[in-house]
Amino acid sequence: MRLQRNPQLNANGELIHLLSTEGLSKAVLTHILDTAANFVSVSDREVKKVPLLRGKSVFNLFFENSTRTRTTFDIAATRLSADVINLDIARSSASKGESLLDTIDNLSAMAADIFVVRHNESGAPYLIAQHVAPHVHVVNAGDGRHAHPTQALLDMYTIRHFKGDFSNLSVAIVGDVLHSRVARSNIHALTTLGCPDVRVVGPKTLVPGDMTQMGARVCHDLREGISGVDVVIALRLQNERMSGALLPSAQEFFKSYGLTPERMQWAKPDAIVMHPGPINRGVEIASAVADGPQAVILSQVTFGIAVRMAVMSIVASHDA
């Protein structure tokens, strides 16, 4: 009996869509990181462009607004010499009652090559990937609470850059894990890449129960959570996404889980601090940490461009 194939891979096991870090092998993840390494230098050049996607059409389909993430994909595609179409979906035909797949069919008929999709509903990029023609590719730029694979990949790139490899690392993910697609995507990537100790740290109201099954250790105490770790990934407190009283207040959160220089001493002396941004100073992280020598938050942003260039160039080179 033949297993259901991962929708992200073609029959040769090559990446044709990036929908989630879940289900991708260590080899596939490593190939993306290795490819990204070649692209990091492009952004340092006098002419920051390579012609790999020249004449290709990349559609940024942001059903949920995110200027920052959209900009990173826009830059990555432009540096690959693609033509980028930014679609303000909230104001377009989607609001005229057209279905998601009818919108996709229409844009595909304009000869799209890559759809970069951000959607507030989990699974929307999967739906699109299963629908498009074999030469069209989908990159998930964040779907609901489900996944944010390019963020996870740039996090993995950053960790590998600063720590060499994953086989002896302890990594703590701290904060609003419940609402975080970043946390989920990172846990999948870390365990696949061989990280032996992944911890999720936060109050009971913000750390869901299924984390243990995913291979992460749950800690509700910050000291225990970051004790001896090599990497601390602070999550953004998603104020705008929280409904009701999961949390007393931002100040309350900082008092128990905010990263301060004092608390960072619980981690290894050479531990790095990461954050997907934008940071809330004085909520999940103190300014002294965010601006301090252990923070690699801006390196994440820089590597993020290279990782997105890698993902787009890889999927574009394979047909379904």
Add this chain to the structure above:
Amino acid sequence: MRLQRNPQLNANGELIHLLSTEGLSKAVLTHILDTAANFVSVSDREVKKVPLLRGKSVFNLFFENSTRTRTTFDIAATRLSADVINLDIARSSASKGESLLDTIDNLSAMAADIFVVRHNESGAPYLIAQHVAPHVHVVNAGDGRHAHPTQALLDMYTIRHFKGDFSNLSVAIVGDVLHSRVARSNIHALTTLGCPDVRVVGPKTLVPGDMTQMGARVCHDLREGISGVDVVIALRLQNERMSGALLPSAQEFFKSYGLTPERMQWAKPDAIVMHPGPINRGVEIASAVADGPQAVILSQVTFGIAVRMAVMSIVASHDA
């Protein structure tokens, strides 16, 4: 006595603006369709670009928001290698009380080559065309209830592609003809190209009285309207444009005029079904028809890019 010249043509009869299909000769329309045929293949290439408009500035002036139509012009201009400036006019100086022609003068002074204009007032693109310098060109992307010539041209391209020529065809345009600039532009194009049997089909409240003068036969009964036709063009029910009680309800409309597989049997067996999009499933068209073998709706979209490339490259090659 010299006749008033058509503002779309120069003294040599060459197309310098595309404002309406009305008043354009069969030769001019056919030249656009023939040129478009050369561009269809560009979107299939590895590098989807030709350098025809390199270094030209195309301004998308959308006084009325339409992400979909704007995107098609953006893509068409980009594939001709033009630089595209998208102006969100609703939020710009127009709202600071500047007049339409002052806005145009300003943008012209920035060395614009082509203005693609969408406006909710009929005639606005004419006003602009009469005002601009001889080397500047205007393409109407829809003005009020008046005209939508690139949509009509892509419809003509689609019909010619599937049916060969117009001289023996019966074409039915079904639905909200009253509010449809697409319907008007299509009737002009069809009669000019020699289509002997053009019918407009819809309830009395949605089919205006001047249709007969334009050379179309008015039918209020769907069966009579599509009986034996080669082409059915379903129009979008413009819910957002209707004021008051011209129509009982969308369901009511579907009951009398919605295209279903059963009703499509009244047309020729090889009839094609077209729609300008976005479609309202279950209102003007049943899903079984929209997704069925007779529908050529997505081909219209594909041909639309080529037709817009043709129009822009033709007008840009002629001075007034």
Add this chain to the structure above:
Amino acid sequence: MRLQRNPQLNANGELIHLLSTEGLSKAVLTHILDTAANFVSVSDREVKKVPLLRGKSVFNLFFENSTRTRTTFDIAATRLSADVINLDIARSSASKGESLLDTIDNLSAMAADIFVVRHNESGAPYLIAQHVAPHVHVVNAGDGRHAHPTQALLDMYTIRHFKGDFSNLSVAIVGDVLHSRVARSNIHALTTLGCPDVRVVGPKTLVPGDMTQMGARVCHDLREGISGVDVVIALRLQNERMSGALLPSAQEFFKSYGLTPERMQWAKPDAIVMHPGPINRGVEIASAVADGPQAVILSQVTFGIAVRMAVMSIVASHDA
């Protein structure tokens, strides 16, 4: 004792940011105008592009919306072959509570080369310029009531184009001087370039007291203000910026300060009339003047593209 260096210049006195015309030497201003002269012809070419900034990333950071000004920078950067990222800051992470400098750090980490900044707070571009890395450049596209240096430079270009040089000129700036960053930037530029007679003209409520110290003569009577001048710069009545009762009404303003053909006879017969746009016909200027032979308002727009190309190419060629 070493003087505090002007933040716009590097140790060699070369322009690295354009923040204000204040504090720039005649040599620096003249270099910009001379460079712009070379770019005026680019917009007349068949292919309106030069490769000077190919592969550079220009970020348009408009914290205050201005489609017109953003468009001029977009076009100028595109004609230098740069890649342009337009950021709708009002809807982005700034609204998620991120600080200005955190936003800048993030975008810098994406390998930005030039930030074009419009901000409603005076001084914001200075803050950014002092913060960025040595190879990153800031161009002020208008900050609060403080400065609008590219507008002033295009005004200087226009005056020099039509009047040759500044050493014998009388220039009157008429209208809402109080709210006008254009007026301030123009006064600095005119006095630096050697203009011996700069007048600011308007009602007491709209002409601030510090104008005399800046080297301008204050006139509250229009006849006295424009009597014998070579250049009249009419300012836009900033209706949207005025709070309360500084002014009776637009009609009242026109009665006392509006430029009409009759009043223009008080100036020199060959005087030119300028305006930063968009013009309010019948408020600060009569249509007969705006559309008349003395108006050079559209030339200002054309020269504005060349001046912005000059500024961006100059700052990009120097490191801090």
